[in-house]
Amino acid sequence: MCQRRAAGWRGARLPVGGTVTPSAIDPDLLPRTATTGPAGLAVGGVPLTELAERFGTPLFVYDEEHLRRRCREAVAAFGTDRVAYASKAFLCTAMARLAHEEGLLLDVASGGELRTALRAGVPADRIVLHGNNKDVAELRTAAEVGVRHVVVDSFDELDRIEESHRDGAPGPLPVLVRVAPGVAAGAHEAIRTGGRDSKFGFGLVDGTAAEAVRRVRRSPATRFDGVHAHVGSQVLDPAELAAGAAAVAGFAVGVGAADLTVGGGLGVAYLAGQRVPTFAAWADAVHGAVRGAGWTGAVSVEPGRSITARAGLTLYRVGTVKRIEGVRTYVSVDGGMSDNLRPALYGSRYEAFLPRCPRAPRPLRARLVGKHCESGDVLVDEAALPADLAVSDVLATPVTGAYGYAMASNYNKLPRPAVVFVRDGHAQLVVRRETEEDLLRLDVTAPTVRPQGWAATPGAVRAWRGHGAA
The missing domain is CATH 3.20.20.10 (Alanine racemase)
Structure with missing residues (x-):
């Protein structure tokens, strides 16, 4: 699986400068029980790809x-x-x-x-x-x-x-x-x-x-x-x-x-x-x-x-890979600043890897971004990633156990992710994923009373709203 080439991949730009390298993810950034096996990286004895399938993404996973x-x-x-x-x-x-x-x-x-x-x-x-x-x-x-x-x-x-x-x-x-x-x-x-x-x-x-x-x-x-x-x-x-x-x-x-x-x-x-x-x-x-x-x-x-920081990591699923020749590659995932605000707020830096092959080199340089309507919705500005990264891959950002879920929001009305604790081969859901119905639970919808004979012309609507009506 780690040798699969992404469709349409034309090569990789090697990182220049900085501290992010094209080598495999540093084990010192992973939770302490992280191990590598046939199913890729496991934490607490549970493969991360299995957790993504079972609980969906984005997903906060804690060791x-x-x-x-x-x-x-x-x-x-x-x-x-x-x-x-x-x-x-x-x-x-x-x-x-x-x-x-x-x-x-x-x-x-x-x-x-x-x-x-x-x-x-x-x-x-x-x-x-x-x-x-x-x-x-x-x-x-x-x-x-x-x-x-x-x-x-x-x-x-x-x-x-x-x-x-x-x-x-x-x-x-x-x-x-x-x-x-x-x-x-x-x-x-x-x-x-x-x-x-x-x-x-x-x-x-x-x-x-x-x-x-x-x-x-x-x-x-x-x-x-x-x-x-x-x-x-x-x-x-x-x-x-x-x-x-x-x-x-x-x-x-x-x-x-x-x-x-x-x-x-x-x-x-x-x-x-x-x-x-x-x-x-x-x-x-x-x-x-x-x-x-x-x-x-x-x-x-x-x-x-x-x-908590190193104990936790975030799982995403890749939805889009956009290559702009001579400029950069964008990799978009199904979360973003709504589950990790720190890069936008503090300029915080992270790394990323594919749990299916955590020991693979990461020669591809790309900007890892979220799905929000903000150019500043950037998770990793210049992420080092495996060359065969493809749409639908599960991607992980480590060391997100602090101030990720704590600062999570519903920007663009995205439901906040679930949180799972893993230990001794078992996964325990400790915070369920929000639903779209949850996003509406605080809305107050009052009946609207309009004057008899009122017609919904553009001018009437503007006037009615100007008086505070819904």
């Missing part, structure tokens, strides 16, 4: 064993009850339950994420609520169910907490004060969160963080438990994460905090040849930094991407 191992490695590096899974990376009830089973707390950033975690059976006192603009309902729910901590971001939020408390919400609410330490890190400006110019947290440099701690301590609605900071995401150098940890640790010592959380941000490899630090290396760097700042207590972290 459950990989997820569990990453959770255990994080706990081993930082300690029991010191790791909270940043659920914004990928959340459904099955993922929340898995993280809880492996001893992780859950970090949620909205009322919806909180409800998902609770529905999964995660005890409220194992949940931490984040968010830079929590509304009254979210804060009241957090108080009523008894979350472990609320990470407070602003004085306006403190106003809302105190108002809810006066109106009868349980309290005092256990609070971590989020600090913007003036240290920013991350692969893209949009995911650098710890600098002075940030929508998150109280400034360390301008003194508002110290003022926030004083107010939390004075208020009967809040209980000051500690401080929190997060400097950015997709960070490949532990020293950058350690620098932010040191800055906030010194502040925590000065205000007598009991708890210290330094956020997440550890990066992953998306392209062949990229090397990333282990959880142990991250822990060593952070612990050394906070000790140097005088902090002698435990440190908590909030990994998300580094738990």
